[in-house]
Amino acid sequence: MFALVRKTPFSAQLLLGLAVGVGLGLIARHFDVGWLGSTLEYTGNLFIQLLKLAVPPLVFAAVVVSISSLRKISGAARLVAKTIGWFMLTSLIAVSIGLGLGLVTNPGSGVSLSTGAAKAPAEAGSWTDFITGIIPTNLGQSFVDVNVLQIVFIAIVIGAAAVKIGDKAAPFLRFNQSLLDLVQKALWWVIRLAPIGTVGLIGNAVVSYGWELLKPLATFSVDVYVGCLLVLLVVYPVLLRVFGRVSPVTFFRKAWPALELAFASRSSVGVMPLAQRVVTRRLGVPGDYASFASPFAATTKMDGCAAVYPALAAIFVAQVYGVHLGIGDYLLIAFVSVIGSAATAGLTGALVMLTLTLSTLGLPLAGAGLLLAIDPVLDMIRTATNVAGQMVVPVLVSRWEKNLDTDVYTAGVQPLEETPASTEPPARVREPEAAFGT
Numbered sequence: 350m351f352a353l354v355r356k357t358p359f360s361a362q363l364l365l366g367l368a369v370g371v372g373l374g375l376i377a378r379h380f381d382v383g384w385l386g387s388t389l390e391y392t393g394n395l396f397i398q399l400l401k402l403a404v405p406p407l408v409f410a411a412v413v414v415s416i417s418s419l420r421k422i423s424g425a426a427r428l429v430a431k432t433i434g435w436f437m438l439t440s441l442i443a444v445s446i447g448l449g450l451g452l453v454t455n456p457g458s459g460v461s462l463s464t465g466a467a468k469a470p471a472e473a474g475s476w477t478d479f480i481t482g483i484i485p486t487n488l489g490q491s492f493v494d495v496n497v498l499q500i501v502f503i504a505i506v507i508g509a510a511a512v513k514i515g516d517k518a519a520p521f522l523r524f525n526q527s528l529l530d531l532v533q534k535a536l537w538w539v540i541r542l543a544p545i546g547t548v549g550l551i552g553n554a555v556v557s558y559g560w561e562l563l564k565p566l567a568t569f570s571v572d573v574y575v576g577c578l579l580v581l582l583v584v585y586p587v588l589l590r591v592f593g594r595v596s597p598v599t600f601f602r603k604a605w606p607a608l609e610l611a612f613a614s615r616s617s618v619g620v621m622p623l624a625q626r627v628v629t630r631r632l633g634v635p636g637d638y639a640s641f642a643s644p645f646a647a648t649t650k651m652d653g654c655a656a657v658y659p660a661l662a663a664i665f666v667a668q669v670y671g672v673h674l675g676i677g678d679y680l681l682i683a684f685v686s687v688i689g690s691a692a693t694a695g696l697t698g699a700l701v702m703l704t705l706t707l708s709t710l711g712l713p714l715a716g717a718g719l720l721l722a723i724d725p726v727l728d729m730i731r732t733a734t735n736v737a738g739q740m741v742v743p744v745l746v747s748r749w750e751k752n753l754d755t756d757v758y759t760a761g762v763q764p765l766e767e768t769p770a771s772t773e774p775p776a777r778v779r780e781p782e783a784a785f786g787t
Contacts, residue, residue, distance in 0.1 A: 359543075359764070363609040366547030370613075373548065374555025389552035396539075396546025400619035403536040405492040407622060408644045409504045410529035415640035416508030417522050428746060432642055435742045436650050437687050439588070443580045443652040443734075444686035447660030448679055450576050456569035456661060457668025495618070501644055536622050540610075547613040554725060566723055569665050573727045576657040577734040585741045593748040595758055603631035603762055604740050611736035615728045620736050621647040627740060631763055633754030634743045642746070646739035651702075653731030653738075656686045659706040666707060666716030678710055685709050 370389070377385040483502050485491040491499035511518035586597030601608075607624045614620060625643035628634040634642075660682050667674050685706050703717050720727075747753035 359541075360606045360609060362544040363547055363606060363613070366544035367551055367609070367613065370548040370551030371555055374552035377552065377556045386553070386556040389549045389556060392549025393546060393553050394549070396542060396549060397614060397616060397619060399539045399542070400536075400614065400616060401495050403532055403539060404495055404618050404621070405500055406528060407532045407536060408500045408618075409492075410525045410532060411625075411640050411644055412501055412504035413508040413511065413522070413525045414529055415637060415644075416505065417512055418637040418640065428638055428750065429641075431746045431749065432645070432742060435745055436646070439580075439584070439650075439652055439738055439742065440656045440687045441683060442584050443576075443656035443738075444660045444683045446579050446584070447572075447576050447657040447686075448664070448682060450572045451661045451664030454568055454572055455664075455668060456566075456572050457665040501648060533622065540623055543610050543613075547610070550613045550615075554729070557725070566720070569661065569720075570723060570727060572661050573658055574730050576661060577653050577730045580652055580657060581734050581737050585737055588745060589741060593745045593753075595744065595748065595753075595755070599758065600632065600741070600744065603627060604737065607736055607740065608733050612729045612733040615725065615732045617647045617651065617732055617735045617739065620732075621739075624736055624740050628743050631757070632740070632744055633757030634747045635752050635754075638747065638752075639743055642743040643739065646742060650739045650742065651731075651735045653734030654728075655702045657734070658727065658731055659686055659703050662703050662717070662720060663706050663710060663712065666712050666719070667710075669719065670713055670716060672712060674710070681709060682706060 373385060373389060376382060377389065483499060485496070485499040485503065488503060490496075491503065511521055586600075589595050589597045589600055604624075604627050607620055607627050610623055611617065611620045621643055624647070625639050628643065629636045629639045663682050664674065666672075686702075703720070704714055707714055707716060744753065744758075
């Protein structure tokens with residue numbers, strides 16, 4: 350049995366998990382099988398909990414190790430600047446797509462939802478969240494809350510200090526390298542459980558959300574999926590082909606397991622270890638650069654949650670409440686989407702980004718409450734879009750820097766479960782002894 354599982358490609362296992370989850374969810378929903386619904390919910394939540402457990406030490410150790418490694422790479426500052434530049438450019442394209450769809454389809458027009466009972470979310474975003482979100486007040490609490498942006502900030506400061514003091518910090522850096530190896534090994538065991546976790550996550554979504562809940566917001570829901578798919582299947586392939594001069598088909602074929610897991614788990618941070626493994630092992634991105642880019646992207650690169658979604662949601666809320674938006678408002682939405690994602694990176698999900706957009710435009714925050722009921726369904730495609738962008742940008746930057754290993758990129762799909770000893774990656778793209786070993 351175990352031999353059969355090991356021989357089955359990981360992406361096929363995830364697809365099977367999706368299918369089984371949908372089937373069990375339909376059974377639990379339509380035949381009112383309470384214990385099955387509860388089991389699916391428990392299974393999905395347990396898998397997400399296991400993912401989140403490993404994230405704090407993984408991010409901290411990865412960033413510290415990457416900083417110590419980046420000092421050996423010429424033009425590290427240029428790499429960081431290009432990464433941020435591509436983040437902003439793709440966010441601008443994504444928000445433009447969201448605005449365009451909203452103006453064409455008018456998702457809030459004719460919606461008869463009762464707005465009187467809608468309440469503003471307890472937690473709303475603001476521009477000061479950039480400072481309060483990035484600088485921790487309690488180091489331990491940042492790890493307990495899995496506040497990834499704060500953990501990245503702490504790791505950058507400590508890593509830079511370790512590099513500055515030189516040989517005295519060598520034991521500390523070696524410890525972090527060992528910690529990274531250990532956490533990656535343990536986390537890969539958790540990721541191998543993703544097919545089972547997918548059954549629970551997708552099954553619970555089917556049980557919890559039906560057409561009756563989606564019907565009043567059908568146009569808005571379709572817009573979110575169409576907008577994200579346009580970014581995912583049109584924008585990213587064009588960028589890869591035109592600017593990266595690499596095959597988009599090869600990219601999606603190799604990145605598919607990470608996209609599947611993102612869709613099911615709805616957690617960019619939880620998928621980060623698998624996404625980093627994909628970009629280094631399958632797409633040829635240098636390991637030293639990926640160990641910086643992957644944690645950074647997982648906290649700030651959110652084309653689905655921070656660009657397409659808030660643009661459409663702002664138009665929806667404005668139309669529901671009868672508020673006219675002018676050209677200046679649309680430009681402001683674009684500005685908030687491009688810049689604001691960094692301000693909310695340390696907080697949770699798309700809700701904070703949405704409230705930041707609404708408050709900046711002066712729209713009722715209670716409008717966000719209208720969308721909370723279906724948010725998990727929309728979050729699936731948003732997260733898949735986020736993760737795809739988080740893998741596309743490192744490929745583009747590496748290609749521009751002429752250090753993308755095209756032999757790795759164009760090679761056959763390498764199993765993510767193990768690295769054959771006979772196919773050791775070239776030194777220039779090898780992860781700094783931080784690979785997911787088996």
